[in-house]
Amino acid sequence: MDILRFATAGSVDDGKSTLIGRLLYDSKSIFEDQYEAVERASAGNDYVNLALLTDGLRAEREQGITIDVAYRYFATPRRKFIIADTPGHIQYTRNMVTGASTADLAIVLVDARKGILEQSRRHSFLVSLLRVPHLVVAVNKMDLVDYSQEVFEQIASEFTGFASKLDFPDVQIIPISALEGDNIVHRSKNMPWYEGPSLLHHLEHVHIASDRNFVDARFPVQYVIRPQSREFPDYRGYAGTVAGGVFKPGDEVMVLPSGFTSRIAGIDGPSGPVAEAFSPMSVTIRLEDEIDISRGDMICRPHNTPHVTQDVDAMVCWMTDEPLRPRQKLAVKHTTRSARAMVKELQYRLDVNTLHREEGVEQLGLNDIGRVRLRTTVPLFADPYGRNRATGGFILVDEATNRTVGAGMLNTTGQD
Incomplete structure (x- = not known):
């Protein structure tokens, strides 16, 4: 039985945590005492707040938002699953990048009442940047728009137009209601016009074996x-x-x-x-x-080697308040290899809303993404991130505090 790692993404209040709670509940993957605790915590509401199954931090429950990445595990007779519930707020972009970096599939939720929002586009772009091979666009809260086929098709058309600018090898768009359970585990009788699979059926049958690189040893x-x-x-x-x-x-x-x-x-x-x-x-x-x-x-293999290089050209997501600047010295951890590095050049910062490249910038701030050139003290054995996520990704560490301050994705690597 193989394992599917998937992450949820999308704008605030699109229902990511509720969706995961519904998946766990309808697939009978939670214990009775867990559900009873959620029922007690939901007292006074008209419904059982299934989002509480994943939003475990006190601040998350008080504010009704997801802050940190929450990992949950469940299994069906066909496949095992590891879920990363990632936050939707812009200030937690780094948490979303962390959760999606190892995912085989990403679910981007869209509120059917609001359509494609700025954060929906931002997270879709990040999913593309992280080379997540499979994408599901879950148009949620269909019960609040009377399960309208017209609303769904309008959102699907808008997203398809936006996605054509990005690199998505596989996209599936599914209308759902996480609160009511429509098209989550079972096909919904409220949307007879939808002829595609339910969400869980798609998760069980999506083909991931060919996503791994079996060519470059x-x-x-x-x-x-x-x-x-x-x-x-x-x-x-x-x-x-x-x-x-x-x-x-x-x-x-x-x-x-x-x-x-x-x-x-x-x-x-x-x-x-x-x-x-x-x-x-x-x-x-x-x-x-x-x-x-x-x-x-x-x-x-002797005739299929990675690039051996000390000059690193990469997209970096910066994850700390202290900004990234040229001439800065950091530690690099790439596969099992460690090195020290200096920032040679900050080429541009990427506006993830417009995909515009802001050249001439002097620093990357918290949650910024930009293209950076590094020089390492020892050679790295690397492949472009798009070819191999394991040998194309690395992290940057502050040597003074030993904190992870950035995550990088190699674009191309020059041969020394």
């Missing part, structure tokens, strides 16, 4: 295993998570940065040897030759 080494026991006196394995491609025993591989080559002697998984390893499996690779390999090195 990438294995960032996380840890070197040397038991030094009598049972395994000569065991030397390199543990990590496969970031791309497929590895099999007997394959010829190259180790970066040394450039030495060898062959795979065997691959060990949590339950013993495996015949092949692919993303996102966590395995230990053993080589036929003894090569000096340590954390941060990368195992790849």
Whole structure:
């Protein structure tokens, strides 16, 4: 059974938390005591506030908004799910980017009464920027517009026109009512004109296996295993998570940065040897030759290597109050490799509402997104983010406080 990671996005009060609560409730994925606690907290309302299943912070419940990313887990007989409920407010853009960065699918909610709002466009653009391969536009609160087909088709037409400017390989538009449960788990009798799937049916059947990169073999080494026991006196394995491609025993591989080559002697998984390893499996690779390999090195194919570069050109989402400025020094964490970096140039800031590039800016502030050039102290083994999200993404860390201050997506990487 595979796992689908999906994130919710959209404007404030479009019903993201209610939608997730409805999914959990209608798919029978919550316990009775959880539902009873929500019922008690909803006393005085005309309905049970299912948003309380995800909005757990006191400030969220007091204000009726989502602030932090809330992760929830549930499963159906067909698939397991990890949900990231992300906030809609503009000041929490960084939280939305964090929640969507690892998603296979994003659900952008739109209030049927209000149509496509500025924040709906902003989050759709961010989903495109983060290369989330599947998008669902859920037109919510259809019960408040009398389940009007005309209203739905107008919103669907407007979004389709906007999405044509962005890079969305797969878009599904579904009319729903999270409060009433229409088209969430079961097809709605109130909208007989809609012939598509319910939301859960689409989530269960969307094809995600082909979204992973099985062409470019990438294995960032996380840890070197040397038991030094009598049972395994000569065991030397390199543990990590496969970031791309497929590895099999007997394959010829190259180790970066040394450039030495060898062959795979065997691959060990949590339950013993495996015949092949692919993303996102966590395995230990053993080589036929003894090569000096340590954390941060990368195992790849000799004729299909990542770019080895110290000049990084990336889109960066800045996540802290202290602005990003040229000549600033930061720590970079990319796959399992760490480096120090200096900001060489801030090329432009992106207006995510208009998609306009603001050139000549001197800094990036909190929640800003811009194109930045960095120079690192050691080479990174990277691919463009659009080709491989695992080897194309990185985080920036303030060395003084050890806080994550930015997230980056590599555009293209120059060969040193």
